[in-house]
Amino acid sequence: MSFVWGLLWGLATVLLIAGGAVIGVWWERKVSARIQMRLGPQQIGPAGSLQMIADVPKLLFKEDVVPAGADRRVFMYAPLLVFAPIAMAIAVIPFWAGWAPLDSAVGVLFFLAVPSIGVLGILLSAWSSHNTLSTLGGVRAAAQMVSYEVPRSLAVLSVVVLAGSMRPTEVMGAWQWWWVPLTLLGFVVYFVASIAEMNRGPFDIPEAESELVAGYFADYSGMRWAFFMMAEYGAMIAASLFGAALFLGGFVWLPGLAGLAVYIGLAALGYRDWRRSMAAEALA
């Protein structure tokens, strides 16, 4: 029974990450396009919302290139070692009051420790690519991810001390509103360190578009490349869910629904505003 349960949960996690990545990528592209006076994706679906749906088959059918000098086996499996720990870490996140898929007494430690295995995957992918740019990117990524681990763990300790437990469900259950001012600094540190952990801008030094092209995954293509992106978006989703559960009192129906409404409302407003500006431009 538990095996079937675990299998189902694993599938759900992958779907969660994939779905989150689809929405996240679209939203990111749309918002950054707005800031940068561009349009972003707009051809597929309303306001380009189905762009990622089109991108997934493209990635699936792309040629899986393994560079000539690469350590073939390591090169091929390293992306999984980057993605799997992120998916594993999602297991300890409390999705409901008093309930998490893996309700562990050391859940907080698990969440902080397991994604760090991803550094090994990054180093292996970088080294096995047989590419100096990848190697540099991998070394940068390892240095950065290891160094931001410390402030991140210390920041999470603030709520652990207040709750007196390392079980995420218990931390969420013990949460009081007056924790917010006490842990505000910790939350900011956690947030910033998490961004650095997942190598996203302004901490995208390991990927370094301008000099290392893409850093450790410069030589990857197709689905193997997609695994790196999924790991990145998975880390974003996991860090957000975990931060919300521990620092902000976790998932409650009403705030969750209100948040969703605000999200959809903003999207609709943004879309309408964008259409209007397009129309104004067409008239001018």
Next chain:
Amino acid sequence: MSVPSDIDREAMVVPADCLEAAESLREVGAQDGRLTPEGDEDHLVVNIGPSHPSTHGVCRIVVELDGEIVVRAEPVIGHLHRGIEKMAENRTYMQVMPLTDRLDYVGSMYANWAYCRAVERLTGIRVPERAEYIRVIVCELQRIASHMMSIGSTGADTGAFTAFMYAFVQREKVVDLFEAVCGARLTYNYVRPGGVAADLPEGWEEKCRAFIEQHPTAMVELDRLLFGNVIARARLKDIGVLDPATAVAWGATGPVARGSGVDWDLRRDDAYSVYPRFDFDVPLGERGDCYDRARVRLWECVQSCRIIGQALDQLAECEPGVIKADGLPRLLAPRPGDAYDHIESARGSLGVYLVSDGSVRPYRMKVRSPAFANLALLPMLARGHTLSDLVVVLGSLDPVFGEVDR
């Protein structure tokens, strides 16, 4: 093909010591782009380019790294060499025009104009005033377009992609103006020996005025967006410092030299064409770092707007429709001799040297490329900085490889 009679044949023979120097250069050249560390065995040699997002064209740079620190950075040029100078020897003077477009493809108008000035000096053609004003206007617009490309890519190199898009919006407006003038957006072939290819279309002056009124505001906005940004400042300040004496010694010109405080601008110091009639300033940097070089470009754009405004005013007083010298022959066959002329391009002093043997084709064409001289500074400026800064230093020199390799 005969050598022109009144040219000193002896002077054109390469002396023996030059040949020796060339031989030793060839030996050095054979080692170009070696991928083995020159210093410590532990150094990592990274090959950047020729196809890379930040090489601003097709440049290959071999970088020797000690950790993240650049020990040796060596540009290996020639990937875009098309032999333009040699091709010019087999074309008539007019047929060379499209080749000049492809020298500096970010600022085609400059190469057009520099070549035309050399031809005009060689043949003694007098250009009508209206054409001179039009040339000044399009070339100052070209300066804006070229600098927008440079500043935008400075933004992209330092991670500020938003600034890149904002700069390109302005560039796009200039390119639209060019399209209205000559139909092309990149290789204009507009400035011709004896004048310009076509008169300004109806209503163009108003569009141009609207642009130069709006552009300085956009520059202030871009200044705050990019150069006011704390990340961009940290990435650009004190990076790749070039002192004025070195800038002069290495033949750096244009914004690269002016960023170091070298007060040298051909538009003012060798006032060609109708430039003496305009009132404008030459922005200068103080520290000679990437920040100053990029910022000099930004304020040059504002000065260009001032020049264009004055040129448009004075253009209105010129006789309309006279855009080409009278009695231009179909085939130019200058008397034997040589001529050199230079203009201030967006990258510095761009010169064209022409030798004529009296036939309809140039005997020899040589382009003095500012981008080539500026790029030579890269190994010196990048040494001791990180790999990320190497990209920024390269961008701040603003090389266009069509002009470097020719």
